[in-house]
Every structure is written in C-alpha cells, then in structure tokens.
Amino acid sequence: MAEFPAFPKDFLWGASTSAYQIEGGAEADGRAPGIWDSFCRLKGRVDNGDSGDVACDHYHRMPEDVALMASLGLQAYRFSVSWPRVLPRGRGGVNEAGLDFYDRLIDRLLESGIEPWLCLYHWDLPQALHDLGGWSSRDCAGWYADYAALCAKRYGDRVKRWITFNEFSVFTLFGYAIPWAAPGIVDRTQHLRAIHHVNLAHGAGVEVLRDLVPGASIGAIHNRQVVIPETDTAENRAAAALLDEHWNLVFCDPQILGHYPPQTAAAIEPFVQAGDMARIARPVDWFGLNHYGPIFAKTDPTRVWGYGWGDAPPDSPTHGVGWAIFPDAFRDELLTIHNRYRLPIVVTENGCGGSDVVSPDGAVHDPHRINYLTIYNAAMRDAMRQGADVRGYFVWSLLDNFEWGSGYGQRFGVVHVDFQTLARTSKDSARWYADLIRAAKA
Numbered sequence: 001m002a003e004f005p006a007f008p009k010d011f012l013w014g015a016s017t018s019a020y021q022i023e024g025g026a027e028a029d030g031r032a033p034g035i036w037d038s039f040c041r042l043k044g045r046v047d048n049g050d051s052g053d054v055a056c057d058h059y060h061r062m063p064e065d066v067a068l069m070a071s072l073g074l075q076a077y078r079f080s081v082s083w084p085r086v087l088p089r090g091r092g093g094v095n096e097a098g099l100d101f102y103d104r105l106i107d108r109l110l111e112s113g114i115e116p117w118l119c120l121y122h123w124d125l126p127q128a129l130h131d132l133g134g135w136s137s138r139d140c141a142g143w144y145a146d147y148a149a150l151c152a153k154r155y156g157d158r159v160k161r162w163i164t165f166n167e168f169s170v171f172t173l174f175g176y177a178i179p180w181a182a183p184g185i186v187d188r189t190q191h192l193r194a195i196h197h198v199n200l201a202h203g204a205g206v207e208v209l210r211d212l213v214p215g216a217s218i219g220a221i222h223n224r225q226v227v228i229p230e231t232d233t234a235e236n237r238a239a240a241a242l243l244d245e246h247w248n249l250v251f252c253d254p255q256i257l258g259h260y261p262p263q264t265a266a267a268i269e270p271f272v273q274a275g276d277m278a279r280i281a282r283p284v285d286w287f288g289l290n291h292y293g294p295i296f297a298k299t300d301p302t303r304v305w306g307y308g309w310g311d312a313p314p315d316s317p318t319h320g321v322g323w324a325i326f327p328d329a330f331r332d333e334l335l336t337i338h339n340r341y342r343l344p345i346v347v348t349e350n351g352c353g354g355s356d357v358v359s360p361d362g363a364v365h366d367p368h369r370i371n372y373l374t375i376y377n378a379a380m381r382d383a384m385r386q387g388a389d390v391r392g393y394f395v396w397s398l399l400d401n402f403e404w405g406s407g408y409g410q411r412f413g414v415v416h417v418d419f420q421t422l423a424r425t426s427k428d429s430a431r432w433y434a435d436l437i438r439a440a441k442a
C-alpha cells in the first residue's frame, strides 16, 4: 500500500455526483424537462451535441452503483435531487414515482452503511419555472422553499446532512452573464437579480430545513478559487478583482458575514428589500468547498462584465482537461476560508479530469488522477496542520458522467463508464482511493 498522510480517525471520506450528470431517465416515470434538458438542445452549446438523456443511467442502475460505493469503503455519498423529477412543473403536482427513487436510494445507502448527503440544487431548475422568470424572478426563492420543504418532510427522517445549493457562482455567472451553462442568458441585470434571489432561496432553505428536520446539519457548497491576473497589468488586476467578487464573494459573504462585497453591494442595491440580508444570513453548520485549481483572469471587453478567462502561465502543470494543478492554492484557500468564515469545512468536490480509456488488459490506468489526488490530499492535510478545521473530503466524482458543456468528453470518475454499453470499470484511482480510506481508518 502506498504511503498516505495520517488523517484524524473521524475524518469523513466520500464521493459526489449530481442528478443531471448521472441519472439519465430524462422522461422516465413522469420527469419533465429542466433547464439543462433545454440548453443541451440548443445548437453548439454542448460539445458533440451531448445531453443527460441517458448519462450513466443511474436512475435504473442505482443498486449497482451503491454496491460500487460500498466496495470502495465510502462512508458518505453526496447526490442531488432532481427538482424536475419530483415536481415536474416546479411547484404543485408532486410526482410520487420521482420521490420514490430517492427513497430507494437513501434506504440502499443506509443499508450499506453509507451516509446520504442530500443536495437540493445542482443546477437543474425545472423548465416550467424558468418560463415564469426563473432565478431572475424574486418568486423563485419561494418556489425553492416549497421544494425544500417537500424534500425535508419526505427524507428528513433518514437524511441528516443537507446542502442548499451546489456552486452558486458557477450557475449564476455562467447561466446569466457568460453563456456557458443553462439557461444561457447574457445580461448584467438578470445576473445581479439571480445572485440576490439565489441568496434569498438559500436563506429560505436553511429556515425550512431547521424547522422540519430535527438534528439537521446544514451547509452550502461554494466553489472558491484564487483569481490571479493573467499578466500583471492594471486592466487585468481590475478584471480579476471584479471576477473575484462574482466568483468567490457574492454568496459566501452575505450568507456568512451578512453583507455583499463592495462593488456588488452598490450594483445590487435596487433588488435588495428591507430584511433580506438577515434572511440570507441564517446560520449554517459547515462550509462546503469545491476546489480544483486557480483561475487566471484577463480583461475582455467582449464579455458583459469586461472580464474573461485567461490562461495559466505556459509552464504550469495541467490536468487532462487543461485545468492548472496548484496544490498550494488549495491549501491557501482552506486557510483563507477558515480565517474569514470560521466554520468547519467539508471539501465537497475535488478531482481530476481526463480522457481515460479501458486498456487491452481490461483495466483503466489513470496515474495522472492518482498523482493529482495524492498531492491535493497532502495539501489539505497541510492546511489542517496549519489550523484549518477540515472535517471531510468527497472526491469528484464516483462515475464518469455528463460534464456539462463538455458533454461526455471529459471524464472525472474514479469509476469508468462506457457510454455505449454503460458498463462500469473501477479505475486504478478507485483502488487508490479505497486504500487511502482504509489507511486513514486503520
């Protein structure tokens, strides 16, 4: 067995997925379209014209997938509920068959000794609600609260770990300002409105979960990455500062510190009503961090906010999908979060993409992923030694899956999925991760 850093015995090890990326069964048992079903049908938005219609067909293969999790020794599994599966019209008209699916999943996890971590929103708003204004509409916070209450009442007897949203800034920025995600709108005002309404929905979700789930442990998942100017010019520095607000601060700060960061505070004021900031800042129990690598920003006048994505320095190490590998930035991010927000941290996503293939020997050799996970876990351990209160780690992802705008071209799983046959094959990294968990518990 490889050498692994020693972790506290009560440190939690898990894996993450999301509904639209793995479930498939797009029309099964009464599910209706969400905004990603519609986005995938727009020409040129998703590589290769891919969609989540079938994905990993987890909707029909769930027992096999839970068995895989158990074989890895996972202690926890983070999944998301598909809002359009349980409420096809977004509000009213509950779909019992959809709710049943998550009952079966939760029961199977618990029977297998795996703790369910339920995320209410991983980007798949029901299309019917988008047609009524979606996140640009203040009403969306109320629709979300009703959906959260439905899930809390149904699953709260068995699920104690609740997540209001996954990666607020990715789906609001890419959904409303830079059109890389559903619904693909480019409009500053709608972006600002979406930020505020999603924050209100988060606060409403926390309130509902506290009221309805005794003993709930509630968190939200933030993607946080240091934003570095691509080159050190005044324009790039200004671009990086605004992107830093939109990417790293406009959700964490109001939710935990009770205020918007300076540039956004002024711009968002027209949409803020009396009492909103207190509603948004209802206390949570932990901070969920998704982190992959730093962002390089540059000025880009063709983009709605004047900033764009730049390139990492030419000599930087990158992983298979071109993202920079900077474990020190991960360590520093954990320490920054610890110092700024003073909450226990759970790393809810970290992982490495590539184009892994099944070798003639029947195995999937992914040394690049093992290398990435090794150095990122060591960086996390360093941050813990320096004081960051990190309680758990979830690898992204259990399975290769539908990677949003990149379709099936980017594989992040520790388990390979053949998207023709849907066969699952554990990669070398799955064995590595199982060994890491075993060593951490020994």
Ligand code: FCB
Pocket: 018, 021, 166, 167, 170, 223, 290, 349, 396, 403, 404, 412
């Ligand atoms: C994150 C998303 C997740 C997955 C990984 C690679 O931004 O939360 O769904 O796409 O990136």
